[in-house]
Amino acid sequence: MNDTRLTIILLAGQRPGVDPLASHFGIERKALVPVAGRPMLDRVAQTLLKRDDVGRLVIVGQAPEGFFEHPQTRWLRGDPRVETHDGPGSIVEAILGAIAARGLQWPILVTTADNVLLSNAMVDAFVAGAAGADIGVALVERRTLEAAYPGNKRTWLRFRGGAYSGANLFWLGGSGAEKALGVWRGIEQQRKKARAVLGAFGYGLALLIGLRIASLDQAIAIAGRRLGIRAKAVVLPQAEACIDVDKLSDHELVEAIFAARTLLPPN
The missing domain is CATH 3.90.550.10 (Spore Coat Polysaccharide Biosynthesis Protein SpsA; Chain A)
Known part of the structure; x- marks a missing residue:
């Protein structure tokens, strides 16, 4: 193959x-x-x-x-x-x-x-952005989502320069990814997960994020160095990339998006 x-x-x-x-x-x-x-x-x-x-x-x-x-x-x-x-x-x-x-x-x-709502454009942009990384995560900036779907509720990760929501796209680029997954598995197995995260990635990084001193790229780079791997955050331009169907309100929104697409005139 x-x-x-x-x-x-x-x-x-x-x-x-x-x-x-x-x-x-x-x-x-x-x-x-x-x-x-x-x-x-x-x-x-x-x-x-x-x-x-x-x-x-x-x-x-x-x-x-x-x-x-x-x-x-x-x-x-x-x-x-x-x-x-x-x-x-x-x-x-x-x-x-x-x-x-x-x-x-x-x-x-x-x-x-x-x-x-996954599309070829999302996959293409993510694969291109994550290339060369051991591990990559896709995100959407808050301004992108709210411009397209105002009032939509998401969980936001706040950094210097912007807030981001996770998209369900992940890149495992090499053996370093297995190391990162192993660390995360250890975190999942601990009852006090917040403390476990701090132990894995360091209190200094948590402080930089909490005070919004670190940008998204800086935080990802620091976390990667902490684990000895190359990590990338890929910010996607498509608002729909962070809209998954996890609850009924998500389902209603996605149904509305598909319905609106059927009303668009052909190119």
Whole structure:
């Protein structure tokens, strides 16, 4: 297989217990919640598999073969690029488990089944921006989102020069990524996670961020040096990149976005 092709981990699991969004629609699996008439997993997988540069797509979740029982996702079983990995436990454990079990090679792009507004333009911009990094994260600036969707509520990470919300796109570019994931797995396993984060990345970095002395790029660079890896934050220009479908209000917004797109005149 051509080594320049993308390997993608598509996270489609859910937290233990009943997922509120799935329950609202009377189904068990969040990844199969319909958006504009199609399951979320189907939308994201189609966007990715229509790309010429995708070599492998590994769907990770609990009992993932069950996703193919839905009539609108059954087609995934017949695509030779599609694989599955049963990934119980935390997100980091699921990612590391998939890498080991499926023998995945770097680099790896990670996204989620609820990232239903994902587009080729987002993937292109992120891959180009994250190139050369051991680990990369996609973000959207607050001004970008609020200009397009005023009043939308997100969790904002504040740095000198701006506030940012995470987008569900991650780049694992080399063995250094495994080191970073290992650190994060250790944080996930500790009860006092805030203290664990400070221990991993340093109180000095937390102070620089808290006082808004460090810019986003500076903070990412410091965290990377702390771990001995090269880390990048990629700020995407598309507001939709940070709108995932995690709750009913997100679902209503995304439904409205798709409805508005159907009303646009053809180019």
